[in-house]
Amino acid sequence: MAPASSDISVLETPVLIIGSSMVGMTLSALLAQKGISDCLTIEKHSSTAIHPRAALFHPRTMQIYRELGLYDAMKTESYKHYDKHAGLHAVETLAGKSLGTWMKDINEGLEEISPTSRLFLTQQMFEPLLREHAVKHGARLRFSTELVDFTQDAEGVTAVIRDTESGAEQRVRARYMVACDGNRSFVRTKLGIPMQGHGLLSHSLTIYFRADLSRFVEGKYNGVIYVNNPEIRGFFRLDKTGREGFLAVNTAGVRGSEASRFPGKDITNERAREILRAAIGADVDFEITLLSPWSAVCDAAERFQDGRILLAGDAAHIVTPNGGFGGNTGIQDAHNIAWKIALVLRDQAHPDLINTYGTERWPVAKKMIDQVFVRYIVRTAPELETEDLEMEDEVPEPWLELGYQYHSHALTTSELPDGSVVSNPAIAKAAPGTMAHHVLLSTTNSKSSSGVDPEAANPVPIADLLGHGFVLLCGEKALPWIRAGRNLNGESGTGKSGQDLPKVQVHQVTPAVANNHFYEKYQITPHGCVLIRPDGFVAWAEKGQEVGDGNEGLTDDAVARLEGLMRTILCRSPRGLESADSDNAAIKLGKL
Template sequence: MVANASDLPVEQTQVLVIGASMVGMTLTALLAKHGVRDCIAVEKHSSTAIHPRAALFHPRTMQIYRELGLYDSMAQESTKHYDEYAGIFDVESLAGKFRRQWLANMNAGIESLSPVMRLYLTQQIFEPILLEKARTGGIDIRHSTELVSFCPDDAGVTALVRNRDTGQKSVIRAQYMIACDGSRSPIREALGIKMKGYGLMSHSLTIYFKADLGKYVIGKYNGVIYVNNPTLRGFFRLDKAGREGFLVVNMVGEKQHPADNITDERAAEFLKAAIGADASFEITLVAKWQARCEVAEKYLDESGRVILVGDSAHVVTPHGGFGGNTGIHDTHNLAWKLALVLSGKAGPALVTETYEKERLPVARKTVDQVFERYIKRVAPELREPYEKEGFVIEDEAEDAHLELGYRYWSRALDTDQKQSSETLENPKTATAKPGSMARHVFVQLMDSDDEEIPIADLLGESFVLILGSQASGWIQAAQFLQTEKQFPEVKIHQLKAGSEVEFCSRYGISSTGAVLIRPDGFVAWSESGPAVFGFGGMGIPDSAETLRCVLKKLLCLGDHIPSFIPQTAQGERLINRSEGLASITLSRALFTREQLLLEEKSRALKQIEEIERQLADVKRLSVLQDEMAMLSMKLLPVWSDATTNPPKHLFRIVA
């Protein structure tokens, strides 16, 4: 609850972000990009990161930073310090025996799946770049400021914050408050939201240091270097010169808690054992942390005004670099939704009913997969105890499937929510259908002399309607978008004839079809064939009305999307869309209508049969009840004259 603050200044803002490290600042930068500049972010630390945390950025994350215009500067900084083709190795020690190679080249084959690659870049290098981007966008970021208390209600959140340097307090009133306050989130704990998963696995530690280890890594190991020996188990992350980095220690011998009773001397012993040879080094920090793989049971409070993002919503170990990356993907999912709700272009349910619905299953899958990697790479002896407790340890999925193949199911997509068990798909082979991440292909636009561009160049700002070269009917159907101001901007791009083969194949449409992609780069709706007009009286929805209903559903302003071309009960198309508009004759339309009515009649007859069955069941139960009542009447002395024989029969009156 907020303290008595009647004498304190009160500020109004649309969004209050608690926690302005990498995830929190990414959210503010994305909000600014989508037009929400009335945003305050508070961070308890006095500056951006001062230690090299969270070094690996996944390709999906780099796509997001590419949208923000940061990819080139990040890649330039990365190549100064790290090898873009690094691998993952397992050794007894840096100077000792090579054990195995988990991954030879982290970017092998990635160019066919993404316009950008994985790269290494520490938070101490990256966060100042991100801070400048957020502030340039108009975001008010306040360091040395902490949340004291908060009170949510149906209209927003009132928060009391305090400057840690001056002690000055102020009240901030926001429409939404976003908790980016870390794995031990005070906001999550105050709300009573529980974490579920694998619990505490280790009291781990990270040793940050400077040294001269180039002879052990240059031309040999450059990436993530796992260390497994009798003294410790964990991994190194070093720059390509071997002069700076950190050592994560998860296990000491057979013990799970290396951080217990840690001293500088003990940390030095761990570092020496991991190097495996005499070497001079300077330890700059020893950080203790808990190795956990857990996810919050829900992402929003009861009011729907307080939202968990990043580590406050899910916690994983650093094995695979999924922690920060998953948090950044949270922000990408949430930012455009908040922007549209705050602008009045979408219903509040776009935030309250789709953010958690889409992101929570992905987090659960990620937690399961990171736990599997932790068990396999540093703690195989934990497998049996967990399995005895009933945990099912998954097989390892390919990194690309986790990074570029996760999919969503929610009201904000044209998906069947009954089919919501599938979380991952193969981004190399799976067709991009509603709920899928947009597949990386090169396209050439109609009426443009430009060379082919990656489809990513069209995404990230707004909804995008991409049309085949013969899809002029969909352009006509979408004309209402120019006049109906209730909808947000939808950019329309038509592909040039002869350049669309790969796009149509990867997205499952013909040259007459259309694909609608959300601002976060997920396919929202698609139709493989042409727009149809003039058959509304025969039960075939008009294409413009179909698009209108699609947008209303995606924006949580309505739920019904009419079927564009009717289907049989077996799901077969009654009109072959690839034949084009010319083939849809009146006789075909009448035949279609006849088939629809026959199917409707069949369904009605089946419904009547079911009603008759239920009615018969009810009648049987009614008869049974009457017979039990009659039996009771036989057994009870209900006649006043004891000498009179009771009747031998009771008659049931049937209405």
């Protein structure tokens, strides 16, 4: 069936993004930052979020927003409402005894492994900041607009969109479409992509209310407060005053009973009041402003790509709120997609580069849903933990937030480093497939993102050099590689060796004692180098060996090797195309 009649006007756009909540809007902003500002993002709702969902942002996510220039604004907004040292607590009731803490201080120990912190900031507070930034940089956001239908062919996607206020329809022709349309994704459903994972855990409920709970939280609890008693299992998310927040209810009633798993089903105001009283544990005046039932699940789509259509965010994977992994994982999806689509649209990468999206992100999403499932059981439903329950061991938050790893042909590794999806970022070595682990670094020929010249200041986080293209970090004595990078960019006076390739930012490490940590962490010598992708993941590393200065033969070899590596990573070499096709076939078969 054709998705539209011939009399409907046609709008051309390189990328059509369905859903302009946090994930879709982040993708819009990232593409605009990379010069792809004529994409179209549609959202069926008339505005950004009006309820305080998705409160916890992870340090990796904050690195992404740091690249976008939003980090300081987000911190400022967050600290108006939340303490930067807020934690995750457990109580019988808000007024009752403490059961301990899951995380005393959400930022304790992060300085050693990340240039950015965790912070609490609700979508209601954050999305207006993101929307303003995206529009300012040229993104096209269209609210009160829904997707009606779509088809795809070998060259792109044809969709019909409708203005929900006027009813006017328009046909859109896009080279790619990214579905960020939530857990009930129309796009995923029409494509017939099934979900797999742990299935329905409960029909949960969020109770939004007004009350003064300050006497229970000030100087005692701040952030997320898990409640576990015979009547209610769930959590409060409260600001530092105890006057703003909500209660998320996972189970209520007799612990372990079938009925307890359905607090959101057929909910009434009176029953919601009973639940809220049981969670507070004291006689407090309150006003319920909204009841929002939802399904608690930990599932992932069988695959994240169908031809020229990609799934991201809740359309690709759904988790319970435990640990805040849903929104963060979706934002990281967008970050993985943006640089790949941008290079393909600029004809600097083969379209098969985009096929590596699912190869890289699916194993990470699978790990996230399994780990959130563990947290759901341990924190809210321990009665479900039986001998025959398949549940992996819980790993620490930093491993999931800063230690997840990729394998695909957009790297120089075909297997996950150490055979694992995650590792401990505090001790793990940087290698192809890992995130560019945090170190302080001094380099020449560069300025940090804060505008500080590293040669005239203290070392800066390596993240300051990343996020805006390929980066070649060369040891202080890696002269052949420095020349190779400059030659690739056409800066050597002999012409550009890779005319059809994106430029590589070349940085030479200075001979400073502080840089020894970089050499140790990245497993190279002062004669070696590291190639890092635009999304901050290590693509390739050369340990390096001592060579004589001025050896043009070695420089020629380095030039040829670097250009070959870039073509492989961008799927422009025959081996790259072959591997990318293999990746895509595995995704379609659900093997990844």
